[in-house]
Amino acid sequence: MTERQPRPDSAPGERRQGERRTARSAVRVTLDATTLAGSLENVSETDLLFATRDGLRVEVELEEDGELQRVPGRLVRGEALGGGAFRWAVELER
Numbered sequence: 210m211t212e213r214q215p216r217p218d219s220a221p222g223e224r225r226q227g228e229r230r231t232a233r234s235a236v237r238v239t240l241d242a243t244t245l246a247g248s249l250e251n252v253s254e255t256d257l258l259f260a261t262r263d264g265l266r267v268e269v270e271l272e273e274d275g276e277l278q279r280v281p282g283r284l285v286r287g288e289a290l291g292g293g294a295f296r297w298a299v300e301l302e303r
Contacts, residue, residue, distance in 0.1 A: 234272045238299060240284070241266040269299055 247261030265284035270277065286298035 232273070236272075237270040238282075238284075238297070239268045239270075241268075267299055269301065 245261045245263045247259045250258045250260055267282050267284055269280045269282050280301050280303060282299040282301045285300045288296045290296055
């Protein structure tokens with residue numbers, strides 16, 4: 210089930226293109242086999258940060274209103290939540 214939420218147009222740094230709604234259903238995201246090339250910005254013993262113009266292409270399988278959909282997209286942001294969990298943002302190509 211989804212719940213519509215108004216888009217905060219006045220939020221600074223807002224990059225989202227569409228209206229947001231809360232969703233609580235399963236999703237599966239498959240990454241294409243891709244090599245990323247870019248410029249290293251910083252590095253340590255445990256991680257690194259780099260910039261690239263290459264994108265991570267994905268295919269998203271999600272269920273909305275009881276209907277399974279397959280939508281191509283692009284992974285645009287990742288966030289480590291701790292405890293081995295992550296949150297990912299995908300720009301859909303609908």
